[in-house]
Amino acid sequence: MKISTVLAAFVVVTLSSLCSQENPLPSWNDGPSKAALVAFVEKVTTPNTETFVQPADRIAVFDNDGTLWAENPLPFQLIFAIEEIQRLAPENPEWKDNATIQAVLDGEVASLKAGGMKALNEVLAVSHAGLTPEEFAKRVADWMTTAKHPRFERPYNECVYLPMLEVLDYLRNHDFKVYIVSGGGADFMRVFAEQVYGIPPQQVIGSYGNAEYQLIDDQPVMIKTPGVAFVDDKEGKPVAIHRFIGKRPIACFGNSDGDKAMLEWTTIGRTPSFGMIIHHTDAEREYAYDKAPKSSGKLIKALEDAAKRNWTVVDMKTDWATVFPKPGEKCECEE
Structure with missing residues (x-):
C-alpha cells in the first residue's frame, strides 16, 4: 500500500476520532x-x-x-393502518357495514379519534390481524418505500x-x-x-x-x-x-x-x-x-x-x- 494511502486513512480516522471526542453531538447547540x-x-x-x-x-x-x-399529523403506525384499509377496501366490500372502518374510508379522522381505544382496536384488527409476522413486516416495509409525510414530503422512516x-x-x-x-x-x-x-x-x-x-x-x-x-x-x-x-x-x-x-x-x-x-x-x-x-x-x-x-x-x-x-x-x- 502506498504511503500516501496509509497517511490519508490515518488522517480520516484521526479526524473522526477527534470529532467524536470534541463534539459528540454536532446537531445539538x-x-x-x-x-x-x-x-x-x-x-x-x-x-x-x-x-x-x-x-x-x-x-x-x-x-x-x-x-x-x-x-x-398522526402516529405513523395509525397512518399505515388507515392507508392499508384504504388499499384493501376494494377486496372487502363487507367493510361498508362497519361504521368505524367506513369512517376511515371517508377520511373522518376526528370520528376515529372520538371512538377511542374501541375504534383503534377495530382499525388494528382489520389492518394487522390474520397475517404472519413475516407477511405483516413485508406490508410495513412496502409502505415505507412509497408513503411520504404530507408536510415534510419525505419517507416516514426519514422523519x-x-x-x-x-x-x-x-x-x-x-x-x-x-x-x-x-x-x-x-x-x-x-x-x-x-x-x-x-x-x-x-x-x-x-x-x-x-x-x-x-x-x-x-x-x-x-x-x-x-x-x-x-x-x-x-x-x-x-x-x-x-x-x-x-x-x-x-x-x-x-x-x-x-x-x-x-x-x-x-x-x-x-x-x-x-x-x-x-x-x-x-x-x-x-x-x-x-x-x-x-x-x-x-x-x-x-x-x-x-x-x-x-x-x-x-x-x-x-x-x-x-x-x-x-x-x-x-x-x-x-x-
Whole structure:
C-alpha cells in the first residue's frame, strides 16, 4: 500500500476520532441540555469514581413517537393502518357495514379519534390481524418505500431526529445498551428500528396484539389475531421494562405524559440516573405542542415534575441546530 494511502486513512480516522471526542453531538447547540447529557455520560463511564457504572448496567430506554421520530399529523403506525384499509377496501366490500372502518374510508379522522381505544382496536384488527409476522413486516416495509409525510414530503422512516440518532450513537460508543420502550406496536417498529436506529428487534419493546401458534403442512406458523394483549404506555412501560429487560435503566428519554412513569422508574431514588424530555417547541422546523397536541404526545404532568425530578427538558427550537437528517444521512460525526 502506498504511503500516501496509509497517511490519508490515518488522517480520516484521526479526524473522526477527534470529532467524536470534541463534539459528540454536532446537531445539538451548546447549552444546558447538551451539557447535562454529556456530564452524565462522563460521570457513569469514568473508572475509579463513586459514580462509575459497569457496562452491564448501562441501560438506556427511549420512547419512539415524538422522541426518536415525529408523531404528527398522526402516529405513523395509525397512518399505515388507515392507508392499508384504504388499499384493501376494494377486496372487502363487507367493510361498508362497519361504521368505524367506513369512517376511515371517508377520511373522518376526528370520528376515529372520538371512538377511542374501541375504534383503534377495530382499525388494528382489520389492518394487522390474520397475517404472519413475516407477511405483516413485508406490508410495513412496502409502505415505507412509497408513503411520504404530507408536510415534510419525505419517507416516514426519514422523519427521524438527527440529534437523537447522535444520542443513540453517543451512548453506544460508551457501552450503553439502548432499548425502545414505546406505545407503538412492537411488530411495526421492528421492521425499521435496526436499519434506522441501529436497535435490533430483541431490544424493541412495544404494545403487542394477540397471536397464536399453528403447525400448518408440518410448518410452524405464527398468526397475528384480533385484540390487543398489552399496551406499553404510561404505567405499562415500567412493567414492560421489568418483564423484558429485567433491570432498571439508568437513562430514560421521552416526550410526553405517557413516558412519565418510565422516567420515574428510571430516576427516582437512584444515583446516578438521567431523565430527558423532548419538548416540541419548533413550529417552523417541526411542530409546537404540549398541553393540546393535534395528535399524540400530551405533555403536562411530566413537564410540571421535571424540575422536582431533575429531568432535563430539551427545548427543540433552541437546543437543536438541526432537526431532520438529510436524505441518506445518519450522523455527521461517528467513531
